[in-house]
Amino acid sequence: MTQSRARALLLTPAGLWYAAMLLLPLAVVLIFSFGERSAIGGYAPGFTFEQYANLPARFAAFRNTLTLAPVGTLAALLIAYPLAYFLAVKVSPKWKTMLLVLVIVPFWTSILIRSYAWIFLLGGKGIPALLEVIGLDDVRLLNTPFAVLVGIVYGYLPLMVFPIYVALEKLDKRLLEAAADLGTPPWRAFLQITLPLSMPGVLTGSMLVFILLMGEFLIPAILGGGKVFFVGNALVDLFLQSRNWAFGSAVAVALVVVMLITVGIYTRLVKRFGASRDDVGLM
Amino acid sequence: MKNDNTPISRKAFMEELRRYQKGSVTRRHFLGVTGLGTAAAVMGGAMPGLLPSRARAQDIGDRVVLATWPNYHDAANFDAFTDETGAYTQVNVFGSNEEMLAKIQAGGSGWDVFVPTNYAIPTYVEADLIEPLDLSKIPNFDPASFDPRFADAGTIDGVVYGVPKNWGTTGIAFNSDKTGGVVDSWKAFFDGARDAWDGRVMVHDYQLTTIGNALVYHGFSFNSVDPEELAQAEKLLIDVKPHLYAISSDYQPAMRNGDAWLTMCWTGDGKQMNTDMPEIGFALGKEGGEIWSDYYAIPKDAPHKEAAYALINYLLSPEVNAKEALAHGYPVADSRTNALLPEELLNDPIIYPAAEALSPLEFGAAVTLTDPNRAELMARFKSA
Numbered sequence: 001m002t003q004s005r006a007r008a009l010l011l012t013p014a015g016l017w018y019a020a021m022l023l024l025p026l027a028v029v030l031i032f033s034f035g036e037r038s039a040i041g042g043y044a045p046g047f048t049f050e051q052y053a054n055l056p057a058r059f060a061a062f063r064n065t066l067t068l069a070p071v072g073t074l075a076a077l078l079i080a081y082p083l084a085y086f087l088a089v090k091v092s093p094k095w096k097t098m099l100l101v102l103v104i105v106p107f108w109t110s111i112l113i114r115s116y117a118w119i120f121l122l123g124g125k126g127i128p129a130l131l132e133v134i135g136l137d138d139v140r141l142l143n144t145p146f147a148v149l150v151g152i153v154y155g156y157l158p159l160m161v162f163p164i165y166v167a168l169e170k171l172d173k174r175l176l177e178a179a180a181d182l183g184t185p186p187w188r189a190f191l192q193i194t195l196p197l198s199m200p201g202v203l204t205g206s207m208l209v210f211i212l213l214m215g216e217f218l219i220p221a222i223l224g225g226g227k228v229f230f231v232g233n234a235l236v237d238l239f240l241q242s243r244n245w246a247f248g249s250a251v252a253v254a255l256v257v258v259m260l261i262t263v264g265i266y267t268r269l270v271k272r273f274g275a276s277r278d279d280v281g282l283m
Numbered sequence: 284m285k286n287d288n289t290p291i292s293r294k295a296f297m298e299e300l301r302r303y304q305k306g307s308v309t310r311r312h313f314l315g316v317t318g319l320g321t322a323a324a325v326m327g328g329a330m331p332g333l334l335p336s337r338a339r340a341q342d343i344g345d346r347v348v349l350a351t352w353p354n355y356h357d358a359a360n361f362d363a364f365t366d367e368t369g370a371y372t373q374v375n376v377f378g379s380n381e382e383m384l385a386k387i388q389a390g391g392s393g394w395d396v397f398v399p400t401n402y403a404i405p406t407y408v409e410a411d412l413i414e415p416l417d418l419s420k421i422p423n424f425d426p427a428s429f430d431p432r433f434a435d436a437g438t439i440d441g442v443v444y445g446v447p448k449n450w451g452t453t454g455i456a457f458n459s460d461k462t463g464g465v466v467d468s469w470k471a472f473f474d475g476a477r478d479a480w481d482g483r484v485m486v487h488d489y490q491l492t493t494i495g496n497a498l499v500y501h502g503f504s505f506n507s508v509d510p511e512e513l514a515q516a517e518k519l520l521i522d523v524k525p526h527l528y529a530i531s532s533d534y535q536p537a538m539r540n541g542d543a544w545l546t547m548c549w550t551g552d553g554k555q556m557n558t559d560m561p562e563i564g565f566a567l568g569k570e571g572g573e574i575w576s577d578y579y580a581i582p583k584d585a586p587h588k589e590a591a592y593a594l595i596n597y598l599l600s601p602e603v604n605a606k607e608a609l610a611h612g613y614p615v616a617d618s619r620t621n622a623l624l625p626e627e628l629l630n631d632p633i634i635y636p637a638a639e640a641l642s643p644l645e646f647g648a649a650v651t652l653t654d655p656n657r658a659e660l661m662a663r664f665k666s667a
Contacts, residue, residue, distance in 0.1 A: 040406050040653050041381075042388045057659065060666035124542040140482055142542065143529045225529030226488045229666035237665070241381045241490070242658030243388065 026256075032249035041243030051250035058251055061234040062258065068145065068220075068230070069213035072152040073206050079153060080160035080205065085194075087161070088168035100165075107158050115151050115222045122147050122223070143225025151219040156212060160205035167201025168194070203270050207263070214259055231255050347590035348373045350383055350397040352577070354551060355449075357610035364597050370590045378532055379489055380652060387412050387582050394582050395591035398448055401436035401576045402491075402647035408439050414581040415442045420592035423599040425619065433576040433616035436646070445578025446599060449613035451550035452636065452644060453492045453573040456534070460562045461544040467566035469500040472545060473519060477526045485546035486520075487532045490661040491651050492547055492573055493520065499571045506648035513660055520664045530665060538563060554612030554633045565633045567640045574644035576616065 033051055038044035087099055106114060120126050122141040131139045141147055171194060179189040217232025231251065238248030347370050361372040375394070377383050380403040386392045388410065399407060407413035418424060424446045426434065437445030457466040462480065466472060476484035486493045495505040497516035507513065524530075528543045537543035538556055548556075553565030579595045581588060597603060605623040608615050614634050615621055621629060629635055651657055 037655065040410055041384065042410075057662070058666070060663075064666070119536070123537070123540060125540055225527075226531045226665060227524065227527065227529065234662065234666070237658075237662060240385045241379060241661070242655065243381060243385050244655065244658065 029249045029252050033253045035246040037244040037246050043245040051247045058234050061229050061231045065231045072213050073210045076153045076160045076209050084161045084164035088165050111155050147223040148220050148228045151223040156209045159208045163205040164201040167198040171197050343370050343590040343593045344587045346371045347395045347594045350375045350394045355611050357606050395585040395587045398577050402649045405649040413444050414583050421596045423596045428618045430616040437578045445580040447616050448577040448579050450576040451613045454567040456546050456548035456553045456565050458544045469496050469568040473500050476523050481526045483544035485529050485534045485543045487547045488530050490657045505645040508654045517660050521667045551611045551613040571643040
């Protein structure tokens with residue numbers, strides 16, 4: 001009795017928060033998505049599927065997002081894993097804290113400002129000027145999909161590093177010693193022990209980065225020069241420029257659905273992976 | 284040739300940083316969409332200790348919130364206004380009339396004064412979002428001294444909703460070191476973008492001017508909403524897109540560091556760049572293009588209306604207005620203000636172009652702001 005009351009009391013703040021900050025706005029978006037754009041822009045009440053029928057008009061934005069989000073996640077993973085491995089396994093405890101802090105510190109500055117710094121680095125007087133010194137003329141980096149990818153990987157790297165770091169940190173080193181005693185070469189020990197045991201971190205980090213990338217609009221706008229158009233950019237334009245709030249809401253709902261599907265597939269894969277790991281017999 | 288192969292200097296970096304602090308580099312994309320402008324307003328409001336609060340004979344409150352365009356004021360004037368009235372000016376910077384309209388439409392913008400452009404005013408009136416002005420509270424507005432070309436759009440059906448701030452044009456800024464001379468036609472602009480200036484040309488992230496100038500390229504009206512004509516403009520834009528340096532209205536940084544050689548450009552930006560770097564010139568498209576006028580106006584739901592009137596009246600006093608013009612480089616329609624400006628400014632071909640250069644230009648039409656086809660065209664262009 002008292003225990004259940006305490007539980008209800010403890011859950012109230014979170015419950016109210018979710019109702020007010022998540023469900024209500026979501027309901028508004030859903031209602032708007034069945035409405036119409038009023039003649040001078042904004043929202044006019046109605047009940048029509050017209051906005052959803054019109055979704056193919058933003059196909060290119062979804063295609064771009066669904067291309068760059070997985071690529072960006074993968075690139076971040078490939079860079080983050082060795083870094084996390086180094087931090088968790090190789091580095092001496094004396095340096096560990098300081099190096100970890102160095103990974104976090106950039107995160108304390110607004111992503112807007114850090115992305116702006118990349119404008120200078122990738123612009124004509126940055127890296128291309130250095131490349132010119134070694135004879136590579138007229139390299140254009142800024143305002144390309146590559147620049148967006150660089151910005152994405154840079155911006156979200158800590159979100160990938162930390163989950164992997166935590167997973168590797170917990171790794172029982174005795175397993176590796178045992179493997180070595182039994183004559184396993186290091187690379188096999190990595191593939192059969194370290195990598196599978198760090199998978200939860202890899203999956204968490206990938207999920208975090210991927211979900212954020214699906215809604216990304218700032219980095220493409222800054223480093224893509226307005227030429228790389230994500231769903232997030234389509235939404236900004238629909239709400240702030242063309243003020244087609246009904247269609248914007250439909251695009252937002254479509255994005256949520258696409259996310260649910262991708263994350264659903266992902267969770268499936270994770271579960272299957274978990275099962276196969278049990279087969280390996282390490283757990 | 285400019286030496287543009289060296290890394291950015293400390294001075295240039297500080298300039299960029301200052302531009303960021305002023306809000307100009309975040310133009311159009313970022314301040315509005317990130318809510319930083321709003322965040323600044325909220326922060327200022329949450330810390331009343333930061334704001335001067337002095338007892339005044341005529342109390343207009345301690346603050347006035349202004350929504351305006353980037354690089355469009357002399358900050359010293361706001362300080363002087365605070366000294367005079369005790370009201371602190373919170374400045375929010377926006378990138379497009381659409382964005383301003385969206386915020387006011389959504390309600391609760393908290394703005395007291397905003398700066399709509401001529402073609403946006405009818406929409407605000409239609410949506411009942413704009414306050415009819417009580418001119419007795421703006422004694423510094425003397426209709427007789429304003430050029431009616433740049434004052435008329437503030438009045439609709441005999442009611443004054445806006446008093447003129449500045450006017451200007453949308454032309455072409457070009458780096459003559461790179462282009463080898465003046466670029467003064469949209470034909471040369473769009474053709475060169477696909478040829479000699481591949482990867483060096485910028486267009487606005489703004490449907491009105493980007494679509495408008497593509498229409499002008501084909502000899503159509505800047506304001507056309509005719510589907511046939513829009514289709515031709517779209518074909519041109521999508522053809523040009525892979526060759527563009529960027530689709531962005533924040534073109535000053537790229538022009539200044541030499542990455543971009545040409546851009547669609549508003550008068551004051553052209554003047555500001557030309558002042559610092561004489562090789563950057565500004566010309567109007569000889570086929571046509573945009574001429575515009577901006578107005579001070581008050582939203583219906585302005586929380587500090589008295590302060591709003593006080594600020595508008597203050598900024599329209601010829602002495603203050605002249606200081607503003609010296610800072611931002613946009614022409615003024617007020618003959619009293621012009622009488623105070625130095626001769627070389629009044630004779631500056633960028634700020635006050637010759638009448639024959641202005642004659643092919645068109646004022647933006649209200650319909651372009653709300654036409655769904657132009658909005659969708661812009662989306663297809665950007666996602667192509």
